[in-house]
Amino acid sequence: MSKRSPSLSSISTKLKSGSPKPPFKKRNKKPERKAIGIRLERKKDASLLNCNLKRPYPPEKIRIPIPDFSKPCVKIGQTVQTGQKIAEAQGPEGVSLHAGMPGTVEKIAVFPSVTSSEKRMIEIHKHREPKTLPLVETHKGWEEIPAEELPGILQHAGLVTTDPVMEPVHIKLRRYAGARTVIINGCEPEPYVTCEQVLIMSHSLEILKGAELLKKALDAEKIFFALEDCNLEMIELIKSKIYFLKWEHVEVRTVPALYPQGLESTLLQAWFPGEENEAVVFPASTAFAVYEAVAQQKPFYERVVTVGGECVVEPRNLWLPVGISFHDAIHACKGVMREPQRILMGGPMAGTAQVTTEVPVTAGTNAILALPEEISKEETEEPCIRCNLCVDHCPVMLSPAMITLAAEQKEFAVAKEWNVGECIECGNCAYICPSKRPMLRLIRSARALSDPAVTRD
Ligand code: SF4
Ligand code: SF4
Known part of the structure; x- marks a missing residue:
């Protein structure tokens, strides 16, 4: 042009x-190529003060967005349990959907979604006495499952990438068939956001095994674990696990702690310039969900989310069911100490401002931030x-x-x-x-x- x-x-x-x-x-x-980026104030300490990943008491209701190419398979008034399938995949592009808490299906209707749009959702109301989650056990023989069966397992587990794109993992695997390298992204360049960091520190072995399953599904040769160079403890942890597993095909690679180094596209450009189809990037939390889906036969219905920002009383990371409202997620962190000026889904650089806290957490929600006036003031x-x-x-x-x-x-x-x-x-x-x-x-x-x-x- x-x-x-x-x-x-x-x-x-x-x-x-x-x-x-x-x-x-x-x-x-x-x-x-050179490392283009901005060194931002990280503001991550508050949500890292309490590293125990907990599940809050179930909210009164959740609203689970129905993905494209999926059709509800439950009726109004039907009782469902945690992990029960509530929508069926329609065709090869679709994914199943599962309930994030036990309850009764109250509505299947259009509700407010993130970015001010509206989406069809399944609303589940809590039982009076919610059951505790059953312990998930490792499925014997999962390591022997043939590579060609893995995409089907992930499709039926309802697994989508845990980034804003939320692409069905089985579709992404098909799109990158022939890739030689799997990149597991453990970088979090946005301020405040620490959900990947906390998950990696608590479940590094499972993430590596999930990465191995992705490599197997793609018939790839190598795995890179991308981490920010400032996270020395995490780098040492992953290196020690790789050494323990004796996996010579896995390598830790670091990127400068500059924003937006560490995003999927910048990783591909930095390490595979001109050959982006040779490698495929998955967030570390997606690799963890892959491990759970295959080794523990656990469908995807919850994720780790950072709930933070200066207005939140107790910023922290929590396991939250897909469908819980931003309001209930903030309430699980003891609410707000002052009225937020802005509620964001995601970090302050690329996150999207929300007009209501009644929107639900989705697979792509890595953070919910409640920011005060002095931070979010429009100049x-x-x-x-x-x-x-x-x-x-x-x-x-x-x-x-x-x-x-x-x-x-x-x-x-x-x-x-x-x-x-x-x-x-x-x-x-x-x-x-x-x-x-x-x-x-x-x-x-x-x-x-x-x-x-x-x-x-
Ligand atoms: S938002 Fe888009 S145009 Fe702006 S710096 Fe980032 S990639 Fe470039
Ligand atoms: S004033 Fe803003 S939009 Fe214009 S060139 Fe400078 S940075 Fe870009």
């Missing part, structure tokens, strides 16, 4: 004039000054200034020409912009309106 195309020129002239050259750099897509937006800082700090070599300008002018086709679809929504451009332009909001609208298929739920 020519940078001087008429549509771009018309947008460029709406910028502050006076420059004889085009206003923004368009980055070379294959530059020499006054100024016009773009063409400093190019956003371009210099974009980890995927985009020109965020041009994309956001196009979005402001509702020129979504132009935003697409500037590769908005490649944005990983890391939020670096918004953080670094001296004019405090609402970069991420504009980029998300441009992504959604230039290609609805990329909208995140």
Whole structure:
């Protein structure tokens, strides 16, 4: 695409004039790799003070979003137990859905979901006396299960990736068939968020065994365990487990503790430039869920979530059932000590603000943050000054200034020409912009309106 195309020129002239050259750099897509990122204040200590992973007392109700290509297999008024299947996979793309607590199916209806959208959900109300969870036992012979049977087991366990994409794991395995390397991502570059860290420190062996199952399903050769270089204790722990298992095909690799180093796309670009299909990245918590699904025959219905932010009385990580509301999750941490200005799903850089705390936790919810005014205060937006800082700090070599300008002018086709679809929504451009332009909001609208298929739920 020519940078001087008429549509771009018309947008460029709406910028502050006076420059004889085009206003923004368009980055070379294959530059020499270097660690692009921002060193953020980590703010992780509060949620790490109490490292015991607990399950809170079941809430009054949960609302479990029904995935695409799944159909409810329970009726209103039916009693269900924890882990019971409540929706069947429809076709090869679908996944099963399971109840996260015992109770009665009260409604199957449309309710508010994250990012202000609405979704069809199954609402389960708690029994008067909820039963305690049965102890899960390791299924004998799970290590001998043939590789070709693993995707089916994961599909019936309802396993999706524990990141915002929430891709069914069996579909991701199919998409990356032929990959030689599995990367287990234990990095958490966002401030406040520590759910992967706590899970790795408490279940490292299970995560490694889950990684081995993913490698087996893909017939891959190698596993990399990606960790941030500041987490020395975690690095030593994983290395000692690898040594104990005598697995020479597993290697720990570290990335700088710079945001957004440690996200899936930056790991692939850093280690497999130009050969991204040679490797596939899974969060450490997904590898753990794979181990549970195969070795313990446990369906996916809960995940570890960081509940934190300055407003929460007792920030910590908890096992939460999929479907529990943000309100009940915060209540499980003794509520708030002052009124939050903003409730986020995810970290402060790339998380999404919620308009209500009645939205449910999903497989992709890694954190619920209640932030006070002084942290979440929106600063006054100024016009773009063409400093190019956003371009210099974009980890995927985009020109965020041009994309956001196009979005402001509702020129979504132009935003697409500037590769908005490649944005990983890391939020670096918004953080670094001296004019405090609402970069991420504009980029998300441009992504959604230039290609609805990329909208995140
Ligand atoms: S949000 Fe998108 S455009 Fe902005 S820095 Fe991150 S990847 Fe680049
Ligand atoms: S960082 Fe902000 S002010 Fe600077 S070029 Fe990008 S959008 Fe414009």
